[in-house]
Amino acid sequence: MSEPASRPAAEQAAAPLSGPACGRPAGARAAERPAAPTRAAAARDPWPVRLDRVSVRRGGRAAVDALTLRLDPGGVLALMGPNGAGKSLTLRLLAGLIAPDEGAATWAGRPTPPRGAVGVVFQRPALLRRSTLGNVTHALALAGAPRRARRARAMALLAQAGLTHRADAPARALSGGEQQRLALARALACAPALLLLDEPTANLDPRATAQVEALLREVCAQGVTALVVTHDAGQARRVADEVAFLHNGRLTERTPAREFFARPASPEGRAYLEGRLLL
Numbered sequence: 001m002s003e004p005a006s007r008p009a010a011e012q013a014a015a016p017l018s019g020p021a022c023g024r025p026a027g028a029r030a031a032e033r034p035a036a037p038t039r040a041a042a043a044r045d046p047w048p049v050r051l052d053r054v055s056v057r058r059g060g061r062a063a064v065d066a067l068t069l070r071l072d073p074g075g076v077l078a079l080m081g082p083n084g085a086g087k088s089l090t091l092r093l094l095a096g097l098i099a100p101d102e103g104a105a106t107w108a109g110r111p112t113p114p115r116g117a118v119g120v121v122f123q124r125p126a127l128l129r130r131s132t133l134g135n136v137t138h139a140l141a142l143a144g145a146p147r148r149a150r151r152a153r154a155m156a157l158l159a160q161a162g163l164t165h166r167a168d169a170p171a172r173a174l175s176g177g178e179q180q181r182l183a184l185a186r187a188l189a190c191a192p193a194l195l196l197l198d199e200p201t202a203n204l205d206p207r208a209t210a211q212v213e214a215l216l217r218e219v220c221a222q223g224v225t226a227l228v229v230t231h232d233a234g235q236a237r238r239v240a241d242e243v244a245f246l247h248n249g250r251l252t253e254r255t256p257a258r259e260f261f262a263r264p265a266s267p268e269g270r271a272y273l274e275g276r277l278l279l
């Protein structure tokens with residue numbers, strides 16, 4: 001994930017069930033590892049994903065204000081900032097779920113993301129009234145996986161998410177942490193190149209948070225690029241390679257994570273880490 005660190009100031013699928021996005025599957029044990037995506041990867045690669053001076057108007061103001069951000073393959077970018085900074089809107093722009101009012105969002109130079117190239121996990125997963133397994137097989141069906149391959153592939157995704165033992169349970173009966181790991185497994189059904197997560201552990205306890213983070217790290221180690229919106233500085237330290245900091249819809253800095261936490265480049269980033277940036 002790159003773009004030179006822009007020092008001070010400069011830039012589910014959708015849940016696969018509801019939007020344009022939909023995982024380079026990864027595996028727990030090798031025997032259970034989902035088969036390699038059958039699609040021609042290059043045709044679906046979204047790189048670079050670019051926001052060029054995009055603005056989104058909400059409530060009579062620019063909630064995202066002339067933002068420029070470029071994502072290239074590799075790594076985890078944490079998108080941080082105070083409430084209302086424009087993080088979720090930015091994530092939705094990157095997913096192609098909303099269009100900018102000004103500026104341009106492009107994927108590999110095109111105005112929409114390649115089908116299935118971007119997976120999204122929201123803070124509260126919208127799970128279907130089906131079994132855990134059924135949620136994933138449904139996502140695979142939407143992704144165009146052949147019927148005969150769906151069950152084995154879904155079971156491999158569930159194994160990776162540590163949910164084999166919950167396969168037949170109603171998805172909505174899972175714990176919050178299990179539901180979020182299911183949402184991740186489901187988002188991986190389309191073998192996305194880019195995974196966007198909007199505060200994926202905001203409602204989880206430390207143990208469930210650690211499980212989701214471990215799954216995210218595993219998926220990223222296997223080639224998926226991720227952007228995580230988080231308020232949790234500990235989480236950003238644990239999972240992110242870089243931090244992009246937003247304030248009032250503007251990018252104040254994009255900095256390697258280690259550097260951000262040691263010496264944030266922008267006054268806003270510094271104030272936030274010191275608990276002084278409240279709005």
Ligand SMILES: Nc1ncnc2c1ncn2[C@@H]1O[C@H](COP(=O)(O)OP(=O)(O)OP(=O)(O)O)[C@@H](O)[C@H]1O
Nearest residue numbers: 058059063064081082083084085086087088089090
């Ligand atoms: N549909 C809407 N109507 C009016 N204002 C909106 C709408 N959607 C977003 N906004 C406003 O745009 C701003 C940015 O919203 P966004 O959800 O991107 O912020 P955020 O950084 O994700 O905040 P939080 O950390 O609280 O989730 C906020 O002030 C929000 O109130």
